[in-house]
Amino acid sequence: MIDLIINGLSVSVEEGATLLEAARFLGFPIPTLCYMDGLSPYGACRLCVVEIGEGPRAKLVTACTYPAEEGLKVRTASSRVIKARKMILELHLASCPQSKTIQDLAAAHGVRQQRFRQEYEDCILCGLCVRMCEEQMMAKAIGFRGRGQNRSIGTPFDIQSDVCRLCGGCMYICPACQLRCTYTEPEKAVCGGCENLSPPCLEKEQFDDMMCFMDPCVACEIAKD
Amino acid sequence: MKEENFLSIIGKHQAHQGGLISILEDIQTRYSYLPEQALRIVAQETGFSLVDIYGVATFYKLFSLKPRGKHLISVCSGTACHVRASSGVIEEFEQRLQVNAGETTPDGEITLVTVNCLGACALGPIVVVDGYYFSNVNRQMVGKIIDNARAGIDRVDVDTDERIFPLEVSCPHCNRSLIDKNFYIDGYPSIRVTVSFGRRHGWVRLSCLYGSYSVEQEYEVPIDTVVNFFCPHCHAELSGVLDCTSCGAPMVSAFIRGGGVLHICSRRGCKAHMLDLHGASL
Ligand code: FES
Numbered sequence: 001m002i003d004l005i006i007n008g009l010s011v012s013v014e015e016g017a018t019l020l021e022a023a024r025f026l027g028f029p030i031p032t033l034c035y036m037d038g039l040s041p042y043g044a045c046r047l048c049v050v051e052i053g054e055g056p057r058a059k060l061v062t063a064c065t066y067p068a069e070e071g072l073k074v075r076t077a078s079s080r081v082i083k084a085r086k087m088i089l090e091l092h093l094a095s096c097p098q099s100k101t102i103q104d105l106a107a108a109h110g111v112r113q114q115r116f117r118q119e120y121e122d123c124i125l126c127g128l129c130v131r132m133c134e135e136q137m138m139a140k141a142i143g144f145r146g147r148g149q150n151r152s153i154g155t156p157f158d159i160q161s162d163v164c165r166l167c168g169g170c171m172y173i174c175p176a177c178q179l180r181c182t183y184t185e186p187e188k189a190v191c192g193g194c195e196n197l198s199p200p201c202l203e204k205e206q207f208d209d210m211m212c213f214m215d216p217c218v219a220c221e222i223a224k225d
Numbered sequence: 226m227k228e229e230n231f232l233s234i235i236g237k238h239q240a241h242q243g244g245l246i247s248i249l250e251d252i253q254t255r256y257s258y259l260p261e262q263a264l265r266i267v268a269q270e271t272g273f274s275l276v277d278i279y280g281v282a283t284f285y286k287l288f289s290l291k292p293r294g295k296h297l298i299s300v301c302s303g304t305a306c307h308v309r310a311s312s313g314v315i316e317e318f319e320q321r322l323q324v325n326a327g328e329t330t331p332d333g334e335i336t337l338v339t340v341n342c343l344g345a346c347a348l349g350p351i352v353v354v355d356g357y358y359f360s361n362v363n364r365q366m367v368g369k370i371i372d373n374a375r376a377g378i379d380r381v382d383v384d385t386d387e388r389i390f391p392l393e394v395s396c397p398h399c400n401r402s403l404i405d406k407n408f409y410i411d412g413y414p415s416i417r418v419t420v421s422f423g424r425r426h427g428w429v430r431l432s433c434l435y436g437s438y439s440v441e442q443e444y445e446v447p448i449d450t451v452v453n454f455f456c457p458h459c460h461a462e463l464s465g466v467l468d469c470t471s472c473g474a475p476m477v478s479a480f481i482r483g484g485g486v487l488h489i490c491s492r493r494g495c496k497a498h499m500l501d502l503h504g505a506s507l
C-alpha cells in the first residue's frame with residue numbers, strides 16, 4: 001500500500017493506483033473528459049490536472065495517468081489548478097463548442113466564454129472511441145491516423161473495416177457526440193446505422209455474443225415488427 | 226506486385242520482434258509506396274492489427290500510400306529554410322512541374338514533397354533530389370535541378386556537378402601533403418597512400434574529388450576487405466577514431482588543407498565518407 005496526502009487528508013491506495021482513483025476514493029471531485037472506468041487512461045484532455053509537490057517544485061500533472069507515489073502531496077483544487085482547468089476548458093470550447101459534454105463541464109466551472117479563435121471540430125482526439133473499440137469491444141476497427149495537424153480517427157483507408165461489427169460503442173462513448181455518425185452514407189467509414197434496414201449484427205454470423213450500443217437501432221425496431 | 230514478394234520481405238524481418246517499420250521501409254523501397262494489399266498482408270502475417278499498421282504508415286512522412294514518381298524532390302520548409310524564402314522555391318517547383326507539393330507529375334517521373342528540416346539548416350534553403358543535397362537554392366536554380374532530376378542525378382557529368390569538388394589532404398602525423406602531382410585521376414592530382422591487407426603491401430591512389438570513388442591500385446584489393454592506410458612519407462597509420470556508420474569498419478582520417486578532417490571508410494567497396502569541417506575556415 002502507498003500512503004499519500006490529498007488536500008491535507010492522508011489516504012493509502014494500492015500500488016499502481018492513479019491519483020485520480022485516490023482522489024475519487026476520498027470523494028474529491030476531479031473533472032475528466034477522456035477518462036472512463038474500464039478503459040486505460042490516456043491523458044489527452046488534460047482536464048484532470050492536479051498540483052503535486054511543494055514550493056517552487058510544485059507542478060501540474062494529469063491525475064488520470066499519474067501513479068500514486070509514497071508521501072506525495074496532492075492538491076486537487078488549488079488556485080493554480082483551478083486557473084489551469086479553466087484555461088483548458090476554454091481551449092476545448094474553442095475547438096468543439098457544439099459538444100454537450102464540454103458545454104456542461106464549462107458551465108460547471110463557470111467558464112462562459114473563450115478567448116481563442118473559434119473552430120468547430122468534429123473530433124477532439126480524446127481517443128475514447130479508439131480505446132472503447134479495442135479494449136471493450138475487442139475489435140480494433142478504428143484508430144489514429146496521421147500526425148500533427150492531420151491527425152484523425154477513423155478506419156484504415158477510410159472504408160468500412162472488416163472487423164467492425166457496427167456495435168455503436170464509439171458513438172456511445174464520444175463526448176463530441178455526432179463524430180462517428182456518418183449519417184446516410186453507410187458505405188463510408190464507421191457507422192451508418194440509421195440507414196441499415198436489416199440488423200447488421202445478425203447478418204454477420206461470426207460475431208456471436210456481441211455487445212451492442214445501438215439503441216435504438218433502426219434495424220432492430222424493424223425486425224421486432 | 227506479387228503476394229510472394231511481400232511475404233519474402235516480411236519473412237526476412239520475422240526474426241526480429243517488432244520489425245514493423247523495417248518491413249514497411251522495405252516494401253516502400255521496393256514499390257516506392259505502400260500498396261493497400263501489402264498492408265493487409267503485413268497485418269495477417271505479423272499479427273499487428275490493420276489500424277495500427279495504417280497508423281504507423283500515415284504517421285511517418287517517409288511512407289507514402291500513393292504511388293510515387295521515379296524521382297523524389299524534397300524541398301525543405303523547416304523554420305530555417307522558411308525564413309530564407311524556401312516557400313518561393315516550393316512555388317517555383319509547383320509552377321514548373323504543374324503539381325502541388327505532395328503530388329506526382331502525370332508522367333510518373335517526379336514526386337514533389339515538402340519536408341520539415343533536413344538537418345542542414347546553415348546551408349538552406351535545401352532541396353534533396355533522390356538523396357543528393359542542393360544547398361542555398363533559389364528560384365533561378367529550380368529549372369536546372371528539375372533537369373538534373375529528370376536526367377537521373379547519378380548520370381550528371383562530374384565536371385558540371387557542383388556537389389563534387391577537389392580536396393587537398395595531408396597526413397595528420399607529419400602534415401606532409403598526400404597529393405601526388407605526377408598521377409592524375411579524374412583530371413586532378415590524386416591522393417597517394419600506402420595500404421596493407423593480409424600479407425600485401427602497396428600503393429593506392431584515390432581521386433581527390435569529394436564524391437568520386439575512382440581509385441588506382443598496385444594490387445587489386447578484394448571487395449569487402451578492411452585495409453590499413455599508411456602515410457607514404459612518415460609511414461604512420463592513418464587511423465581515425467570513428468567507425469563507419471554504414472558498415473562498422475574503422476574510418477581513416479586525413480587533414481584537409483584549410484581546415485577540417487576527411488573520414489573515409491577503410492572497407493573496400495563501402496562508399497561511406499564524410500567531411501568534418503569543425504573549426505574549418507570556410
Ligand atoms: S481525464 Fe485525465 S487527461 Fe483527460
Ligand code: FES
Nearest residue numbers: 301303306343345
Ligand atoms: S530548416 Fe531546412 S534544413 Fe533545417
